[in-house]
Amino acid sequence: MKKTKWFKSKNYGWGWYPATWQGWLVLFTFLVIEIWNFMWLDSISHSNSDTLRLFLIQSIVLTLVLIAICYKTGEKPRWRWGK
Numbered sequence: 406m407k408k409t410k411w412f413k414s415k416n417y418g419w420g421w422y423p424a425t426w427q428g429w430l431v432l433f434t435f436l437v438i439e440i441w442n443f444m445w446l447d448s449i450s451h452s453n454s455d456t457l458r459l460f461l462i463q464s465i466v467l468t469l470v471l472i473a474i475c476y477k478t479g480e481k482p483r484w485r486w487g488k
Contacts, residue, residue, distance in 0.1 A: 412479025419484050421475045428478070435471050439464060 411428035412421035423429045443460050450456040
Protein backbone atom coordinates (compact mmCIF):
# COMPACT_ATOMS: atom_id res chain seq x y z
CA MET A 406 0.00 0.00 0.00
CA LYS A 407 1.43 3.35 -1.05
CA LYS A 408 1.25 6.15 1.50
CA THR A 409 -0.19 9.39 0.16
CA LYS A 410 1.72 12.52 1.06
CA TRP A 411 -0.48 14.97 2.95
CA PHE A 412 1.66 17.93 1.88
CA LYS A 413 3.42 18.62 -1.43
CA SER A 414 6.51 20.75 -1.88
CA LYS A 415 5.96 24.22 -3.27
CA ASN A 416 7.13 24.86 -6.83
CA TYR A 417 8.79 28.12 -5.85
CA GLY A 418 10.64 28.69 -2.59
CA TRP A 419 10.72 26.40 0.43
CA GLY A 420 7.73 24.87 2.14
CA TRP A 421 4.57 22.88 1.60
CA TYR A 422 0.94 23.15 0.67
CA PRO A 423 -1.90 20.76 1.61
CA ALA A 424 -2.46 18.04 -1.01
CA THR A 425 -5.05 15.78 0.68
CA TRP A 426 -7.99 16.20 2.99
CA GLN A 427 -5.74 15.19 5.90
CA GLY A 428 -3.37 18.05 5.08
CA TRP A 429 -6.25 20.52 4.87
CA LEU A 430 -7.58 19.21 8.20
CA VAL A 431 -4.18 19.75 9.85
CA LEU A 432 -3.96 23.29 8.47
CA PHE A 433 -7.56 24.12 9.46
CA THR A 434 -6.98 22.74 12.96
CA PHE A 435 -3.81 24.83 13.28
CA LEU A 436 -5.72 28.00 12.34
CA VAL A 437 -8.62 27.25 14.70
CA ILE A 438 -6.21 26.62 17.59
CA GLU A 439 -4.35 29.88 16.85
CA ILE A 440 -7.57 31.92 16.83
CA TRP A 441 -8.95 30.21 19.95
CA ASN A 442 -5.59 30.62 21.69
CA PHE A 443 -5.52 34.37 21.03
CA MET A 444 -9.10 34.87 22.21
CA TRP A 445 -8.46 32.82 25.37
CA LEU A 446 -5.22 34.64 26.17
CA ASP A 447 -6.87 38.00 25.59
CA SER A 448 -9.64 37.13 28.04
CA ILE A 449 -7.28 36.12 30.87
CA SER A 450 -4.44 38.61 30.49
CA HIS A 451 -4.21 41.99 32.20
CA SER A 452 -2.54 43.97 29.44
CA ASN A 453 -1.94 43.99 25.71
CA SER A 454 1.75 43.28 26.16
CA ASP A 455 0.95 40.17 28.24
CA THR A 456 -1.41 38.92 25.55
CA LEU A 457 1.09 39.56 22.77
CA ARG A 458 4.03 37.98 24.58
CA LEU A 459 2.14 34.81 25.51
CA PHE A 460 0.54 34.55 22.07
CA LEU A 461 3.90 34.90 20.35
CA ILE A 462 5.50 32.17 22.48
CA GLN A 463 2.60 29.77 21.98
CA SER A 464 2.39 30.55 18.25
CA ILE A 465 6.05 29.69 17.79
CA VAL A 466 5.48 26.33 19.50
CA LEU A 467 2.36 25.61 17.41
CA THR A 468 4.18 26.58 14.20
CA LEU A 469 7.05 24.24 15.05
CA VAL A 470 4.53 21.44 15.60
CA LEU A 471 2.93 22.23 12.21
CA ILE A 472 6.33 22.16 10.49
CA ALA A 473 7.12 18.82 12.14
CA ILE A 474 3.81 17.36 10.91
CA CYS A 475 4.45 18.70 7.39
CA TYR A 476 7.96 17.27 7.40
CA LYS A 477 6.77 13.86 8.63
CA THR A 478 3.76 13.51 6.31
CA GLY A 479 4.89 15.50 3.28
CA GLU A 480 7.52 15.53 0.59
CA LYS A 481 11.02 16.40 1.72
CA PRO A 482 11.42 20.19 1.46
CA ARG A 483 14.09 21.84 -0.60
CA TRP A 484 14.53 25.20 -2.22
CA ARG A 485 12.88 25.13 -5.64
CA TRP A 486 12.73 27.61 -8.44
CA GLY A 487 10.06 26.13 -10.71
CA LYS A 488 9.76 22.62 -12.03
